[in-house]
Structure formats: structure tokens, C-alpha cells
Amino acid sequence: MQKITTFLWFDDQAEEAMNHYVSIFKNSKVLSVTRWPQGHASEGKVLVASFELDGVQFQALNGGPQYKFTEAMSLSIDCKTQDEVDHFWNKLTGGGGEPGRCSWLKDKFGVSWQVVPEQLPRLLQDPDRAKAGRVMSAMMQMGKIDIAAIEAAAKG
The missing domain is CATH 3.10.180.10 (2,3-Dihydroxybiphenyl 1,2-Dioxygenase, domain 1)
Incomplete structure (x- = not known):
């Protein structure tokens, strides 16, 4: 098990990003997808997705538009x-x-x-x-x- 995992915050593209990255890197795979539960406004949409790129684990969250990526990371x-x-x-x-x-x-x-x-x-x-x-x-x-x-x- 990996001790530290990079966690990426997306507006609503976590699943699309995960699938894109997995398609680019060899030895990569989707590990799990957690969807919003029944009754929630975002029912059925991805909340958190876990994936592996060439042996390194990542998580992606659909957290909304509050935060954007910068070159600082x-x-x-x-x-x-x-x-x-x-x-x-x-x-x-x-x-x-x-x-x-x-x-x-x-x-x-x-x-x-x-x-x-x-x-x-x-x-x-x-x-x-x-x-x-x-x-x-x-x-x-x-x-x-x-x-x-x-x-x-x-x-x-």
C-alpha cells in the first residue's frame, strides 16, 4: 500500500480525467469509483475515483469549481x-x-x-x-x- 497518494480536485471532470490518464500511461488501471448516493442532487455522478498510473496511486474528486490547479504543483x-x-x-x-x-x-x-x-x-x-x-x-x-x-x- 502506498503511504502518500496525490489527490486531485476537479470541478466535475474526475472520471474523464482518470480515464484519460489511464489511457496514456502503461501499467495503469482504475481502482475504484464512488458515486453520489441515491437522493443526492448529484445522484449517480462520480464523487471520488481512485486510479493507478504506472504503479503510482492517485485519487480524483469532483469537488466543484472553488479550486483550480496551478503550476505551484x-x-x-x-x-x-x-x-x-x-x-x-x-x-x-x-x-x-x-x-x-x-x-x-x-x-x-x-x-x-x-x-x-x-x-x-x-x-x-x-x-x-x-x-x-x-x-x-x-x-x-x-x-x-x-x-x-x-x-x-x-x-x-
Whole structure:
């Protein structure tokens, strides 16, 4: 059992978001859906949904419009290849999402994500600070990270 679970507050799109995310990540599944009980104004609609994305559990609540997602909290995806970066970037920005800068994006529900190839933090932490600086400069010009371009920047 996972000790800490990310809990996402949606207006009324919890089920749609859960199904969208489960369709994007391998090894993912819906765990449970709790619906409003009979007699409630929202009878039959989703109250809370639990799901797993690549082994990590999440919960989604239809809590109403009081709260919105901000970039102050994001979900980071570690990627091994450019194909993985492209897959997650395209799926999460598709259908109304917004590309951001330096690996960040917002999906169509307003949730902020970072799609990060494993090469990026390694190159940014390189002991050769000039190399790391070139990588940082290249990254600052990008939305979706281009692995070949950051590796070229590292080489000078």
C-alpha cells in the first residue's frame, strides 16, 4: 500500500480525467469509483475515483469549481527516450492542453506536468559547469525537450 497518494480536485471532470490518464500511461488501471448516493442532487455522478498510473496511486474528486490547479504543483514524468517524451507531451497537450516552457505543460484539465528525459538532469548536474550552462541555455529555448539538441549543446 502506498503511504502518500496525490489527490486531485476537479470541478466535475474526475472520471474523464482518470480515464484519460489511464489511457496514456502503461501499467495503469482504475481502482475504484464512488458515486453520489441515491437522493443526492448529484445522484449517480462520480464523487471520488481512485486510479493507478504506472504503479503510482492517485485519487480524483469532483469537488466543484472553488479550486483550480496551478503550476505551484506539477507531476513529473521521467522519460528514457525521445519517443517517450513525444508520446507523453503529445497525449497530455492534446485535446486542449497547453505547451509550456522547459518541459512543462498543462493538460486539458489544467493539471501541470513536466515531461523530463533522464538526460536533462544528468547534463544539468555535470561537474563541467560550462557544459551544464550550455544545456541550460538550450533548455530555456524549448517547450518539449529535444534530447538530441541538449546533447549537442553539452558537446559545445
